[in-house]
Amino acid sequence: xxxxxxxxxxxxxxxxxxxxxxxxxxxxxxxxxxxxxxxxxxxxxxxxxxxxxxxxxxxxxxxxxxxxxxxxxxxxxxxxxxxxxxxxxxxxxxxxxxxxxxxxxxxxxxxxxxxxxxxxxxxxxxxxxxxxxxxxxxxxxxxxxxxxxxxxxxxxxxxxxxxxxxxxxxxxxxxxxxxxxxxxxxxxxxxxxxxxxxxxxxxxxxxxxxxxxxxxxxxxxxxxxxxxxxxxxxxxxxxxxxxxxxxxxxxxxxxxxxxxxxxxxxxxxxxxxxxxxxxxxxxxxxxxxxxxxxxxxxxxxxxxxxxxxxxxxxxxxxxxxxxxxxxxxxxxxxxxxxxxxxxxxxxxxxxxxxxxxxxxxxxxxxxxxxxxxxxxxxxxxxxxxxxxxxxxxxxxxxxxxxxxxxxxxxxxxxxxxxxxxxxxxxxxxxxxxxxxxxxxxxxxxxxxxxxxxxxxxxxxxxxxxxxxxxxxxxxxxxxxxxxxxxxxxxxxxxxxxxxxxxxxxxxxxxxxxxxxxxxxxxxxxxxxxxxxxxxxxxxxxxxxxxxxxxxxxxxxxxxxxxxxxxxxxxxxxxxxxxxxxxxxxxxxxxxxxxxxxxxxxxxxxxxxxxxxxxxxxxxxxxxxxxxxxxxxxxxxxxxxxxxxxxxxxxxxxxxxxxxxxxxxxxxxxxxxxxxxxxxxxxxxxx
Numbered sequence: 221x222x223x224x225x226x227x228x229x230x231x232x233x234x235x236x237x238x239x240x241x242x243x244x245x246x247x248x249x250x251x252x253x254x255x256x257x258x259x260x261x262x263x264x265x266x267x268x269x270x271x272x273x274x275x276x277x278x279x280x281x282x283x284x285x286x287x288x289x290x291x292x293x294x295x296x297x298x299x300x301x302x303x304x305x306x307x308x309x310x311x312x313x314x315x316x317x318x319x320x321x322x323x324x325x326x327x328x329x330x331x332x333x334x335x336x337x338x339x340x341x342x343x344x345x346x347x348x349x350x351x352x353x354x355x356x357x358x359x360x361x362x363x364x365x366x367x368x369x370x371x372x373x374x375x376x377x378x379x380x381x382x383x384x385x386x387x388x389x390x391x392x393x394x395x396x397x398x399x400x401x402x403x404x405x406x407x408x409x410x411x412x413x414x415x416x417x418x419x420x421x422x423x424x425x426x427x428x429x430x431x432x433x434x435x436x437x438x439x440x441x442x443x444x445x446x447x448x449x450x451x452x453x454x455x456x457x458x459x460x461x462x463x464x465x466x467x468x469x470x471x472x473x474x475x476x477x478x479x480x481x482x483x484x485x486x487x488x489x490x491x492x493x494x495x496x497x498x499x500x501x502x503x504x505x506x507x508x509x510x511x512x513x514x515x516x517x518x519x520x521x522x523x524x525x526x527x528x529x530x531x532x533x534x535x536x537x538x539x540x541x542x543x544x545x546x547x548x549x550x551x552x553x554x555x556x557x558x559x560x561x562x563x564x565x566x567x568x569x570x571x572x573x574x575x576x577x578x579x580x581x582x583x584x585x586x587x588x589x590x591x592x593x594x595x596x597x598x599x600x601x602x603x604x605x606x607x608x609x610x611x612x613x614x615x616x617x618x619x620x621x622x623x624x625x626x627x628x629x630x631x632x633x634x635x636x637x638x639x640x641x642x643x644x645x646x647x648x649x650x651x652x653x654x655x656x657x658x659x660x661x662x663x664x665x666x667x668x669x670x671x672x673x674x675x676x677x678x679x680x681x682x683x684x685x686x687x688x689x690x691x692x693x694x695x696x697x698x699x700x701x702x703x704x705x706x707x708x709x710x711x712x713x714x715x716x717x718x719x720x721x722x723x724x725x726x727x728x729x730x731x732x733x734x735x736x737x738x739x740x741x742x743x744x745x746x747x748x749x750x751x752x753x754x755x756x757x758x759x760x761x762x763x764x765x766x767x768x769x770x771x772x773x774x775x776x777x778x779x780x781x782x783x784x785x786x787x788x789x790x791x792x793x794x795x796x797x798x799x800x801x802x803x804x805x806x807x808x809x810x811x812x813x814x815x816x817x818x819x820x821x822x823x824x825x826x827x828x829x830x831x832x833x834x835x836x837x838x839x840x841x842x843x844x845x846x847x848x849x850x851x852x853x854x855x856x857x858x859x860x861x862x863x864x865x866x867x868x869x870x871x872x873x874x875x876x877x878x879x880x881x882x883x884x885x886x887x888x889x890x891x892x893x894x895x896x897x898x899x900x901x902x903x904x905x906x
Contacts (some may be wrong), residue, residue, distance in 0.1 A: 223553035225503055246275035250287060258293060260478040261417035266294035266303070285316025292321070296328060299615070299633060301586075304328050319349050321595060326358055327578075331585040333613040335365045357581060357678035365584045365613065373607035380629060380644045380672050383429060385410075390642040391455040391510075391564070391618035395874050400431045400622070402629065405454030410442065413450045418470075418478065421641075424454040426467065445492035452478075453495075455510045455564070455618065457682045459517065460688035463487050466511035466520065467495065480509035482522060500538055500546060501526070507533075510512040512565040516686055520546070521573075523563040531559035535575060545823045550786075556592060563587070564617040569624050569694055573601070576617035581607070585613035586633065610647060618673070624655050652725040654697040656732060658717075660687050660707045663735035663743055664836055667691025671709040671736070678702040697721040697730070707734035708772075713877070716774045737771065742783065742874040748806065755801035757809060765806065768875070769813035777882050780875045781821045782806045787867040788827045788852040800824025806873060819882055830854075831869045839866060 222820035253268030269291035292307030308325035311317040317325070322345055330340035342359040349355050383389055395401040405424045407416070413423025429440040437632040437845030447465070447898055456467035467481045485495035500508055503526060512521040514537075521537045529536075534557040539547030556562060560579015564587075567573055571594065576587040582605050589606040593846040600851050610616065621628040627648035635643070660671040667690050675683045679701045687693045697703065700723040706716050715734045722728060747764040750757060757765070772778070783803040786795040803822035811817050833848040843862055848854060855866045 246272045246283070246287075247274060250273075250290075253290060253294070256417065257290070258477065259417075262294045262297040263420035264417035266291055266298070266300070267420075269294060279316045282316065285311050285314025289316050289321055292328075293324070296324065301328055301614075301633075301681075303334050305332055314364070319345060319352075323349075323352075323355060323358060326362070327585075330358075330362055331615070333585065333611060335362045335369070335585075338362045339366075361581055362582045364582045367582060368582060368611065369608060371608055373609070373646055375607065375610050377535070377609040377645050378645045379635075380646050383440055383644045385440075388419070388424075388641045389427075389644050392620045392629040392631065392644050393456050393458055394620040394622055394628055395462040396460075396623055401427045401462065402437070402440075402620075403427070403456055403458065403465075404429075404440070404631075405456070406440070412442070412448050413452065416452060418452075423450065423452040423472075426453050426456055426465075443492050444490050445485075445487070446494040447492035454712040457511050457513055457566075459513065460692065461690035463689075465492065465495075466498075466513070468509040468511065469495065469497070479505070480799050482508045482511050482520075493550050497583075498545070501549060503527075509788060510564045512567055514569055515569050516572055517689060521565040521567075523565070526551075530554055530557035532579065533561040533563050535562045535565050552601070552773075556603065561587070562833060564619075566619050566621075568621050571695070574619050576615070584608075584611050586615035587617045589616045589619060589630065594809060595727065620673060624694055625653055626651050652727050654699060654721045654726070654728050654730070655694055656697055656703070656705075656719065656730045657694045658692065658705065658707070658732040658734060660686075660691045660693075660709065660734040660736060662712065663737045664834065665738075666836075668709045668712065668736060671712075671734075672709055673734075674704075674706040674708070676704045699723055699725050703777075705732060705734075709736055711740060712736035713739055713775045713778065715771065737875075737877075739778075739877040739880060742876045745806075745873045745875060746763065748873040750802055750805070753798075755798065755805045757805050761809075765809050766813070769810055769815060772810065772815050772819065777880055777884055778877050779819045779821070779879045779882050781823050781878055782810075783825055783829075783874045783876065784822050785825050785826050785829060785831075785870060785872050785874070787870040788830075788855070789867065792826060796824060796826030798824070799826045802873070827852075827870070831866075831872065837869070 221247060231406060246461040249268050249272035253265045253272060256265035256268060266286065269287050273284060273287045273291060274322035276287060288307050288310035292304050293310060295307055305325065305328050308317065308321060308328060311321060312325070322341060326341045327337040329341065339359065339362045340363060342355060345355050345725055383404060385406050387407040388402055389406045391405045393403040395403065404427055406427045407419065407421040407424050411422040411424060411425040413425065415421065416423045426443045427440040428443050430438050432438055447453065451472060452470035454468050456465050456852065458465050462762045463486060465485045467483055469481050470478045482498045482500065483495040484498055485492050496888055506524055506526045507526050508522055510523040514521065518540060519537045520540055521535060523533050524536050525533055526536060529551055535552045536549065537552065538549045541547065551557065558577060558579030560577060562575055562577045562579065564576045565573060573592040574589060575592065576589055578587050588611045590603050592601045594601055605611070612632060613625060616630065616632045619630040629644055629646050631642045631644050633642050658673065659667070659675065661667045669689045669691055671687050671691065673685055673687060673693055675681060675695060679698055685693065699721050702720045704716065704718050708714050713736060715736050717732045717734065719730050719732065743765055745768055748761045771787045784799040786799050800822065801824070803824045807820045807822045810820055830850045833844045833846055833850065835846050838844050838846050850866045855863050858866065
């Protein structure tokens, strides 16, 4: 008996020691999970809590319940909704979940696509939290979602299968370049970083897909250059010219939480340079993410938890181009922001703002997509919820548009089993859209990003707007309406264009060019031809000279010098006389078109002023160098075929602006009353 008793005691002691050892291991795992949680490493935290849970004896229900709740919140934070729901239910089963946790479970059930189960749980919560606005809103959204998820709309949504990797793909960004580029974020195995302790997948990298010559999308590849690193890069936006990117970067730090930051990178040819961080404010304890540019480029919108918001994540904006790179900072206010989370802003060229939120009504589950229009008179936003299938019970976010069209791409967690792996979807809305695409640039030069355009329509349209950094603009047109466009820029003459949109509703893009002549340098009049050894204008010159006449009519306060030049071949005196007669022929043609003779001065320079090579000429003739003067000695050193090119460049007709105040002042030097209606009052006296 003594021997049997000894064996029994030893067995009990062994079980006790094992239990104590297990509890010690569970405590260590839980502490590791807490440490990971404090750094924002949610996947690592969930893994440690799961280990702690398995190391906790079933009889220790309170401890298991506490760990289950922590595990549920960690899973929810990195998008693994299915596991979050299971862990929340465990916490409820062990009576470790309070009313707040039950509300979190209801929201997770909605996100999982089970609004009926969420409604049942929320109804029970109304007894324990009878005056909770959060519960009331969740219950209202839950019941509304059950109806809205059954409805359909004219939107068509399809999976963008050519972009799909084996992990998450999200936040597409469309660029209208070379037929179409689509940048996006991916955590697929081809990404360059390590496995993230936040998501349990690779750190995100920026990938790009291009269209081929047949308009078909190519397989995506990581962007070239130094943009992608071992850090987490994603949620990017590009300027209209596709040369500058703003992106979200999360750097790795083993001791501090992972604060998201906005960085900037530039592209040279196809390669992206190393990005640099943007210091938007002096606050280093807040996150800055999801950059978006307003259509005019004057505001950078972003997501942040900066103090002074409405709660959770808010949408903010900051002026670009301040003294230190940025100007005034603004919260978008309660029209947009809620006590929940507002994030992933994006714009259509029309100025409509799109964003995602989990704090508005209606809300079908996770993040839903919303559209906002700003009333420029009241500075108030009007927000509307996008219908199914644009929104689903899962997270829907990160939208981008193909120009003015109501089609594009967005990301969603639907149909991925609640595993947190988002996918990219294409969407389209039935429309017949006519647009105008215009470019404003210096004649014989490059784009003029400081230009402004006036747009007047026969339907009452009257707009003034700036152009993008590449000098372009795009605007929608109404069928059957006639439009007048006037492009202006300081230091340049105005250029006008007219068009009439097709009277029947057909999809079409009209293209307009606005080459603005400089008022400070000679401007080449292209395609002016004379008979050989003569001052007689050929019929082929009429089109170019008619354009010049229209420009003079559109700029009635300028006077110009018409200059004709010859090449260096032939007698100097003869060339001088010939060029003078040719300049006079052009003046005679313009006066016949109604231009006042005293606005025109004919001047023949013969071969005295050789052409100076500018950057545009170098692009056309690579053997030349910018700044070179095409003198006789210079040309003599070139091969015969290049000599002919240079002789052709020297034979030219140009005009130069002499005055910009013609007709504004009377004979006594006083400003005429009729001039006060325009910009004449600010012009100097002659």
